[in-house]
Amino acid sequence: MYKDLNTSLRTLMTPGPVEAEPRVLRAMCTPILGQFDPEFTAIMNETMAMIRAVFQTENHWAFPIDGTSRAGIEAVLGSIIEPGDKVLVPIYGRFGQLLTEIAERYGANVSNIETVWGQVFSPQTVIEEIKKAKPKIVAMVHGETSTGCMQPLREIGEACRELNILFVVDAVATIGGTAVKVDEWKIDAAIGGTQKCLSVPAGMAPITFNSRVEALLLERKKIERGLAEPNQCQDNQPRIIRSNYFDLSQLMDYWSPARLNHHTEATSMLYALREGLRIVLEEGLEQRFNRHALHEQALMQGLLAMGLKIYGNQEYKLPVVTSVLIPEGIDGEAVRTMLLGDFGIEIASSFGPLKGKIWRIGTMGYSCRKKNILHVLGALESVLIRHGAQINIGRAVQAALDIYDHHKRN
Amino acid sequence: MYKDLNTSLRTLMTPGPVEAEPRVLRAMCTPILGQFDPEFTAIMNETMAMIRAVFQTENHWAFPIDGTSRAGIEAVLGSIIEPGDKVLVPIYGRFGQLLTEIAERYGANVSNIETVWGQVFSPQTVIEEIKKAKPKIVAMVHGETSTGCMQPLREIGEACRELNILFVVDAVATIGGTAVKVDEWKIDAAIGGTQKCLSVPAGMAPITFNSRVEALLLERKKIERGLAEPNQCQDNQPRIIRSNYFDLSQLMDYWSPARLNHHTEATSMLYALREGLRIVLEEGLEQRFNRHALHEQALMQGLLAMGLKIYGNQEYKLPVVTSVLIPEGIDGEAVRTMLLGDFGIEIASSFGPLKGKIWRIGTMGYSCRKKNILHVLGALESVLIRHGAQINIGRAVQAALDIYDHHKRN
DSSP states (O other), rough: OOOOEEEEEEEOOOOSOOOOOHHHHHHHTTTTTTTOOOOOHHHHHHHHHHHHHHHTTOOEEEESSSSSSHHHHHHHHHHHOOTTTTEEEESSSSHHHHHEEEEEETTTTEEEEETTTTOOOOOOHHHHHHHOOSSSSSEEEEEEETTEEEEHHHHHHHHHTTOOOOEEEEEETTTSSOOTTTTEEEEEEEEOOOOTTTTSSSSEEEEEEEEHHHHHHHTTTTOOOTOGGGOOOOTTOOOOOOOOOOOOOHHHHHTTOOOOSOOOHHHHHHHHHHHHHHHHHOOOHHHHHHHHHHHHHHHHHHHHHOOOBOOOOOBBOOEEEEEEOOOOOOOOHHHHHHHOOOOOOOOOOOGGTTTTEEEEOOOOGGGOSSSHHHHHHHHHHHHHTTTTOOOOOTTTHHHHHHHHHHHHHH | OOOOOOOOOOOSSSSSSSOOOHHHHHHHSSSSOOOOHHHHHHHHHHHHHHHHHTTTTSEEEEEEESOOOOHHHHHHHHOOOTTOEEEEEESSHHHHHHHHHHHTTTOOEEEEEEEOTTTTOHHHHHHHHHHHHOEEEEEEEEEETTTTTEEOOOHHHHHHHTTTTTTEEEEEETTTTOOOOTTTOOOSEEESSSSSOOOOOOOOOEEEEEEEHHHHHHHOOOOOOOTTTTOOOOOOOOOOOOOSSSSSHHHHHHSTTTTOOOOOHHHHHHHHHHHHHHHHHHHHHHHHHHHHHHHHHHHHHHHHHHHHHHHHHHHBOOOOOOOEEEEETOHHHHHHHHHHHHEEEEEBOGGGGGGGTEEEOOOOOOGGGGGHHHHHHHHHHHHHTTOOOOOTOOOOHHHHHHHHHHHHHH
């Protein structure tokens, strides 16, 4: 009655999900191990070490949350926010809205500053607001996929540390594609995504946090009913973390030698994440970031040569997402539909004020390769011609090839 | 630096995670589709239909939560519980404790009745308590893997419906292994697990709920910041669901033609779940339940022939988990360690008052097959002899073979 799964092979040039690494897909075929099998706990420990490496941190705590990226964000914010806590979220796109939404749901008293979409904040503006608002937590997005901009974080992190404020960073879009220097930038907790620059399927969110966050979590800790020894009963923990599934203090016990039962770790997804991280570390962080930058350049030069305009402040461009203004008079959704239907290529639209105004093209992870860049440029040109757009014909792919030739010579 | 994933092939006879179906593992190798690709949304819709079928329900709402089983429980309880709500949780093992824990964290005023572990409740006892406590919600575990008992639910469901109380059932351990009749038993919301009788890796939790639950969710609905149209702003939704990730009212928009962006659906896990459900439906629910019962019988008769004792009230035995009393003087953990180390077989210990007292042997999904039953009985006998246990030698496997022979003749 239901047929065999039989999907088309797509070229995924959105800001996620992107094409998974073939080695990652194969790793998922590995048969299941029990969750407390020493072979499996060894894989858990290896994965922790690899997460530390990609976040460039010495933090002990680094493990995945078993859920998609926003599960990681909710685990971090929900475990550190107590009702009434002051949280500052500077917003420069949709995912700042999401940080605000999650923080508010956990009872935070959230204040925002906003800048126009397509821009980022000068660190000084944020720091001034921090000094004024005196929040317990500052939460920011590193790479805003909704606009294609990337916020410099180092000075904000330093200011937070100096003022003893927790600095939480959503690095979902950037981890594995461009530098996320958790320790150097004095980030207290960071959340990554799998289905973007790590090229692992959606369904896990690697996070890391330091001893400042750990200390707070330990104050709020309560061992689960049915697991606590009689002398550990803490039914009156007044500062209890609201979510059980996202309770980082319980997850620390699960991801430590105590191996206190919480959920059943998502076996196949952990195999996938381990393989994805292994590929990142084999390639090398610097080489990987350079590869992402190279293909981004080829794509940008191709789009510009076609006569299209890049959206947003390019000084702070997110190197793994390129936002393109949809030419006047062109139906952006019709173009996307034809790209998918005829060329098997997916690019993205955007949200809120940018809906119908820009396309977003990802250059992330395994999707970020020469074959795909040339394919998307050629196809977009053909589709735009078909839609009667006034563009320069025959130049886009050449401009990209020029970038690759230049790179090869240097 | 990190080696290729290279795991031992285990025989998993725990109450989960169990061996994944080979077809499910292969389905996960399928390349990624974009989350709004029509091919992918068709897979989402098919999966909804298959979830309905295994829950034996006509409910429209049936979809997976992207997290492990307790994520499904938290999504349901967290979306319907408002602070101060009265919730009754009858406890007959560890997972009743978990329902209590989660409900309390979401602000419920939880009352419990408890029965000794190894027993279930007479429906009348629960119904009397319901009439006394007058809760908004009754939450119960269908199959308690911690003890190996299964609670009859029909009469409790009927009483709840009559009294206009919501009846929430944790069917994590039973779905796909024994009947879970959501509509017939008047269950308002049910949660299943993947890594048990469905033989899909951990990481998703199929749920279903009816229009009574839907009506409540719609009252609490708030569209996410950054997605709401200006005329939809509901910043003052006073009854807002506390979790964003687990907000079923938002997930309804994601799993409906509106396809309002929430998380990025866990692509490969959805492929896995679809294939796992397809296998269940191809086998046929009745045939599948009969298969589980047959292998359970073979295992039980083997254990009894060995001279071991089954724990708990066998009239209400969970057909997919068999709890065995650890013989006097035997170190249960040493036996488990030798089973894993020498025979590659994993069986489980238990929690709380049963820690060190029983082993739990699962007969779930793909793990539930003749080869595995005979292997575990033979291995357990050998290990117990090695540990000096007084058991009947040479009888266990024969007793199991007798069951299979008898079945073949009939």
